Amino acid sequence: MTDARQLVLADLVVSYHEIRHFHRSVGGPAFFSLHRTFEAMCLGRARWADEVADRIVALGGMPQPTLAGALAAAIDAAEAADDRITVDALDAIRDGMDAYAWMLRRFAA
Secondary structure (H helix, E strand, O other): OHHHHHHHHHHHHHHHHHHHHHHHHOOOOOHHHHHHHHHHHHHHHHHHHHHHHHHHHHOOOOOOOOHHHHHHHHHHHHHHOOOHHHHHHHHHHHHHHHHHHHHHHHHHO
């Protein structure tokens, strides 16, 4: 069940940042109403993420609110279960993420 909570937490964090992007990018005649609406949506997601993270801690877990953190926790769990197929699949995802991050850093340099 903690794994499901970690997924919910990660989704809430991603959703928060997606909406925050709209909050920062909104313009035009509906600016004020949309800006307030997006802000309220962000605050709600932040509150929900905090509640989920608190529950994970209460159950003895450690919140992993990022994809990298969730991957690391999932790899650890798969290794503990001696599930090499899952470990290999998750390692490939992590390797791909590392490659993309490197390319973005090079692009931004």
